[in-house]
Amino acid sequence: MFEAAQLGHAVDKATFKNEEARLREGLLAAQLQLRQRADFPVVILLAGVPAAGKGETANLLLEWMDPRSIATHAFDTPSDEETARPPFWRFWRILPPKGNIAVLFGGWYADPLWHWQDGDEERMAQRIERIQRLEKMLADEGVLVLKFWLHLSRDKLKQRLKGLQADPRTAWRVTPEDKRFLKDYDRRIATCRTLLTRTNLAEAPWRVVEGWDANYRALSVCGQVLDALGHQLARESVKQRRVDAAPLVKSIDGVRLLDALRLEHPLAKPEYRDRLALAQGRFHGLMRSLAARRLSMVAVFEGMDAAGKGGAIRRVTAALDARQYRVVPIAAPTDEEMAQPYLWRFWRHVPPYGRLTVFDRSWYGRVLVERIEGYAAPAEWMRAYDEINDFEAQLTDAGVVVVKFWLAISQDEQLRRFQEREATGYKRFKITDEDWRNREKWDDYIQAASDMVERTNTPEAPWHLIGADNKYHARIAVLDAMCEALARRLKRED
């Protein structure tokens, strides 16, 4: 991995001057085209050996390009808003929108590189898997990810640190950590090699550049940025490269998971009232224990129109203090959301410790409405199952209790509710032409929802399929499931 970057590459001043003009003009032109098309963003990730020129490279990129659509991000100690959420939240919040460029110092590699020297192998393996999935997802979404490793051999590193320390104006730049790296060079480099090898994806390969000679480094990095940017811009559309996915197989006997669900569960109003009060009381108590244990909760509600999502959500939130929760309705994305990978709009609502976020419809829209209406191509919604499972695993790993509900009603019951809504004053707004159109696609939704449950029903973030023809039953079932999920997680923490 690092062999070619120890050869002592260097570029003389005349060659550099010649190349510089060409590169600068090329980068500016490419950046402009990127901004005007605005159909994909660029992430340039700078990692490497200490003192190998990460800062200088970032400065150079910003100097050579138009600083208005390129920004840098360093990842030092996380802020308290960041530590209260899953580790990758801080990366999601700074992803550049389409048409823009972000330069990340270390990015998602900073942490594993400098803090896992002594090898918690399991944690390292998990982090590497997370990184692979993140980068694959970004690439699939059209993000151009360019990862640079600036390298120095042991001797060159020693020489560089010595040089910096000798000059009082630069001595402050040499940190104790830099010295430790030098002392422990071989072992550190071995870890880095493992990490780089295992994250050297076809979609986002590592680009190792010797960091010793500033001219060589500048031409190498900027040249590669220009090439890669030009290559991606030359495609007619970033979507083109997506491979077609084979369609999911329909059940041969025509029986689907959700067909088998019992929809009607009688529950009379008096009994409902008693059980509701009990369940809400229990839920209230359980939620109060969350914050102290650095836990939070996410609840997802999916189901046909008029399945009773809103009513169930109100019975959940009524048990809580208004400061504890947020209900996020998912409708058409805003244009800031459209300029990002599709999971971005959900990441921004991930709750901090102690809080509940309720999603009224969710990321599952990708494999439901977007699949059915053709807003997402088959390859896009096919890979979404995997991306969603990874997203939810990140949540649960970070202490977020995830519960997911499919509220299932019969077609007859839906019709009855539509008609009832049209008849009652303030409920009339709830029925739109779109609801009637969706109703005609009932079968497609049952198929898509069955596939969804099958592929995203994980032990940590299970689906609860709830027969909801009786609203009372559905609401109690929802609250009970949320209580159970909390109780189980709290017990595990003890």
Add this chain to the structure above:
Amino acid sequence: MFEAAQLGHAVDKATFKNEEARLREGLLAAQLQLRQRADFPVVILLAGVPAAGKGETANLLLEWMDPRSIATHAFDTPSDEETARPPFWRFWRILPPKGNIAVLFGGWYADPLWHWQDGDEERMAQRIERIQRLEKMLADEGVLVLKFWLHLSRDKLKQRLKGLQADPRTAWRVTPEDKRFLKDYDRRIATCRTLLTRTNLAEAPWRVVEGWDANYRALSVCGQVLDALGHQLARESVKQRRVDAAPLVKSIDGVRLLDALRLEHPLAKPEYRDRLALAQGRFHGLMRSLAARRLSMVAVFEGMDAAGKGGAIRRVTAALDARQYRVVPIAAPTDEEMAQPYLWRFWRHVPPYGRLTVFDRSWYGRVLVERIEGYAAPAEWMRAYDEINDFEAQLTDAGVVVVKFWLAISQDEQLRRFQEREATGYKRFKITDEDWRNREKWDDYIQAASDMVERTNTPEAPWHLIGADNKYHARIAVLDAMCEALARRLKRED
């Protein structure tokens, strides 16, 4: 202020039940209309005596309304991202978009109410002025601001705290601060009365409600919310109520501020190079002292097209580490920005301590392009001068060094640069039809910019009018002014 809220108001159960149904249906219908029109947002602010029912009121509002377009926000200890910025930043970041409702606990009153009992009169006066301006601006932007003060007489407060403490399930809710409030009731209430009286704006009056009886409190608050919401919805447009402003007077002799500016300052390239290196070095050093003193910097660049804003900005940023600054180009707002008061899109880019944000065009668009093109009504851009001065005063008070540049070129020089751009390859993109159209409005821009400088040239955030027909001169003048501003501020801190 509090007299009527000590009368022991109460509502019996039957009356409450009757009213409840009407209110709930009304609130839901109004909320739906609000969401569908989405032309203004609602801020409900809950303040008051301890234990007077703020939490219960918020819970009730969220229970009675559709939780999908209403959210609550509490303002406890600021996060570290918040403390690194001006005090009001945390309010701006949670303002609800048009069509939505936010319930704020205390909001911008939390801090002055509970922490300024002993009266730093000057700080209190400043805070009150800030609040007045904020609320006036919000109202002018169409935000419906409803401020509730939940009150308890001294006896009722005593009784309430006693009751809570007697029950082990509620005893935890009584804090030491609550007890201090009771002990010091008269003096505290006197402070509150002053605060309320001085912030009782016509646009956002206080609504004092006795908090003792839960039924009375619920009907009063929800009834007032419904009335106010209905009133605002009944207007054909929230813009309608804006009064027409008298036009600004043109200079009688036709001479405007910017006409008097000398545009040409000879500076040869060799001298420019030397001075640039010196100024950049000085700037670099000054910027490094910022973070430790909890200071940051905002630089605003305005000027005609092709005045050299981009080039000057690049000479500024080239002196810095890429991690220290961000360049924010201001073009058309995104739809999330359109759903907020116009200053919101600038607040979101206010830098934390130690950083520089460069705005390539800025909030001054309100009194330049928006005035000239008629995007903002006269009353809107007329009040903008004041709003902008307040915004900048908030920045400078919080340790942000604000510098503002108007780069001035002659019409001939602009023509020369346009033609040059059209002739050179990668610069061609910089010229659009709009630039030619703007050029025809040259005179309007000179008038608007002259008014702007006249009205927003404050000692703390001064304008620097820079004759920029010679680019070299302009760049040096910009860097020198930034250095001077930093040096002056740093000196004051010593």
